[in-house]
Amino acid sequence: MKSKSLAVVTFLMLFLARGAYAQNQYYLSHVADGNFGDVSFRTTFILFNNTDANVVAILELTDNTGNPLTVTLGGLGSGSQFTITLGAGATSILQTDGSGNQAVGAATVTATAAIGVSAIFTIYDASGNYMTEAGVGNSSPVTEFVLPVDSTGFFLTGLGLFNPGSSDASITMTLFNTSGIQVDRTTQPLGRGAHSALFLAAERQLFPTVSNFRGTVLVQSSVPIAALVLRQYKTSTQLSYTSLPTVPHSSTKLTLNLAHVANGNYGSISFKTSFLIFNISTSPANVALALTKDDGSQFTTTIPGTGTNSTFNLNLAAGGSVFLQTDGLGAGTTGAATITSNVPVGASAIFTVYNTQGQFQTEAGVGDAPVLTSLTLPVDITGTYDTGVAFFNPGNTSTTLTLKLLDANGVLASSMTQPLAAKNHLATFVDNLFPGTSNFRGSLAISAAAGVSATTLRQNSVSPSYVTYTTLPTASGTATGKTAAAPLLSKTETGIDATSNLTMNETLPPGFKLSGTISGPGKGTAVVASAGQSNIFSGPVNQQTGKYLIVLPSGTYNLTVSFTPNGVPSGQDVSVTSSVSGSVQVSGDTTRDITLPSVALFTVSGTVNGLSNLSSPAGMQIVFTSNDRTIEADSSLAANGSYQGVLPAGTYTAGLTASITFPPSMFQNQSLGILNLGSASISGNTTIPAFTVPATARLSGTIHGADSPVIGVIVSATGPSASVTSSSSADMLTAQYQMILPKNTTYGVDVSMLLVQGTTSLGAISFPIPAQSLSLGADTANYDFTVPALPGRVTISGRVTDSGGNPVSGAIVNATSKSITGTPNLEFSTFVQTDASGNYSMSVLSGTNYTLIYFPPAPQP
DSSP: OHHHHHHHHHHHHHHHHHHHOTTOEEEEEEEEEEEETTEEEEEEEEEEOOSSSOEEEEEEEEETTSSBOOEEETTTEEESEEEEEEOTTOEEEEEBOOOSBOEEEEEEEEESSOOEEEEEEEEEETTSOEEEEEEEEOOOOEEEEEEEEEOSTTEEEEEEEEOOSSSOEEEEEEEEETTSOEEEEEEEEEOTTOEEEEESSSTTSSSTTOOSOEEEEEEEEEEEEEEEEEEEEEOSSOEEEEEEOOEETTOOOOEEEEEEEEEEEETTEEEEEEEEEEEOSSSOEEEEEEEEETTSSBOOEEETTTEEESEEEEEEOTTOEEEEEOOOOSBOEEEEEEEEESSOEEEEEEEEEEETTOOEEEEEEEEOOOOEEEEEEEEEEOTTEEEEEEEEOOSSSOEEEEEEEEETTSBEEEEEEEEEOTTOEEEEEHHHHSTTOOSEEEEEEEEEEEEEEEEEEEEEEEETTEEEEEEEOOEEOOOOOBOOOOOBOOEEEEEEEESSOEEOOEEEOBOEEEEEEEESSEEEEEEEEESSTTOEEEEEBOTTTOEEEEEEOSEEEEEEEEEEETTOOTTEEEEEEEEOSSOEEESSSEEOOEEOOOOOOEEEEEEEEOGGGGSSEEEEEEEEEETTSSEEEEEEOOTTSEEEEEEOSEEEEEEEEEEEEOTTOSSOEEEEEEEEEEEEEESSSEEOOOEEOOOEEEEEEEEEOOSSOOOSOEEEEEOGGGSEEEEEEOOTTTOEEEEEEESSEEEEEEEEEEEEETTEEEEEEEEEEEEEEEEESSOBOOOOEEOOOOOOEEEEEEEEEETTSOBOTTOEEEEEESEETTBOSOEEEEEEEOOTTSEEEEEEESEEEEEEEEEOOOOOO
């Protein structure tokens, strides 16, 4: 029952998170993952918390039709929805694995507070070699917007559209040339939740008869939609993508700031900057493009066809546009640009990199950067990546920047101040601002006495002769940064009677960090330290760095490491648990690196018969568990029951997991595990004799007597020695459930459900305790359960501190009891999170013998 209670609490945490943050939604209008012909894509999601509060975010991926889009994210597994907890100032950088066939769609991030959200599309060739990448930010849904179009030479302009609403969209796109004259028009539908990505002026695309074109597109939608621009450069040997923002047609901005401009030669490369300026109004525009150097002086450069100057005066017809590019000659110079106009305009800059032969290498787009006094940007200095930042002070007075470098956990790593005079520009790398910074992920929090514009510059030094750039937006606001504190251990209090309101203050004891790096032929997933059966501690592994971290008390520990060995094909999971040689003594923070053993893998194949006994199964997998419990592997089953995968040598018990749906209800579904279909012995490449799913029966019924909506109801059935495990969700409207189970077996059956009042979740109950015994020999209907009458509620509140009396923010307090007043055979669970002052308050069912567990925020490796 303990594991089931934890599952219910996990569901409750997700429900509580989702119910709290409809007001903070972010849209990434294009997501790509998997193989696309001769290239493959991965998408990196960057979420950073620029506040001093803990934030829960849900990342939800959908495909072109609005259905769930399943990907595999490093450290989080496979799915279409991921819950990410960000402590104050924390950063999470997650990348899809790029496996499988092409998958495209969009992403929605919903968070409990305003955060920074961006993504990066990274492209690899057929051999897995890095080619290029493009960064994108949040796209706010609007009904009308304008974007620049360039389909000249090797360039194409693509448009990613996402309809996050509940109504279908009718979208009209009108193409204008640089003189503001309409050239073409088309109308496209976009269903609710749907995504579309197409090139604009190109054959077999939105405007197939238009080519060698520059101008703009006005997009008008019947409902708000999110969008982004992807600019492609493609030859037979080269591929590059750059993202550009769209500009709302309702914009009233007359002054725009482009925080980085570059022109001229820098050793083996040279830069040119393109300016894309377009008039979004119905009146002619008088535009001034003014360039300034780093020191604020005039930045004189030549723009072919326009002249040599530091300020360029331009006249744009209504709806007109201009595409300008500097000549790239002379000594390398950087600076910024200010664009002013008498009517609203949109603008972007693109700095393009060329080699010494004048051949295109890469480019990055820069949009209008808002003037802010408080802002944050993500930092990634790992492998061949580096993070730079460009600041521009557009004002007439000097300012001072206060820069705080926060690690991935929001801990203040370093700080400094930087003066920036009026009209001055500064472009530098974070590891120049903070020398010695390496192998670092986190954020840079910036406060300024007077407003500055800024953009993030992400560099990948693939080789000495091959460097790529992309840009990422900043987010308004900063976190203070936490002081690195001693790690804390959890604390458990038992036998707590809560028949009236009570106060429970708690002091969490300090622990020590056991950490290290996992190397060798595989990828670590978890490390466990044990000092007897009652002293077991575990910690996660950072999938990007291979580092692990466990917080534990002093003592002598034996370590085991769980890992995926090299050679496991995409679509299969193999987990091996291995003992680490020698014990480790912990009496302070301790480092112990782990080298993974080599594991030989053999190809296995076979068939599972009798799948028709499972009604309409989906997501079927065969699961092999070694007799010593140190190896677990699963492989997907085809519709005909065949499978192929790899296994290390050993003797295994085979099982089956399946998801079963029960139409027409969209809410009734079942997760089934039949964990003993037979055995297999592996000592080489093996064709395993067929397994057969046993005959089954259907169990169904109704949940009666719920005083609150039937939300999160799970009916569970467990066979002898957990040989069969099943959980089935009940329909929220009818409270009915059903499940398919092997028959002629005795099961323990019970129910778990959320207690909901309005939009507030009050906790979860499970009943009966112990589970009700059922001998299932045939289909059994009307196997109903009645929710017991529940007692009144009381409040448990208090404050959580460390041994120094400092508040512990973001701690989870979990309360569980099986002794509920007047209601035997029922278990109640709930949880809350402490606030910034360490305070908590939870409403529980009146009862005795509560167990309270206080979990501190977990530091990340």
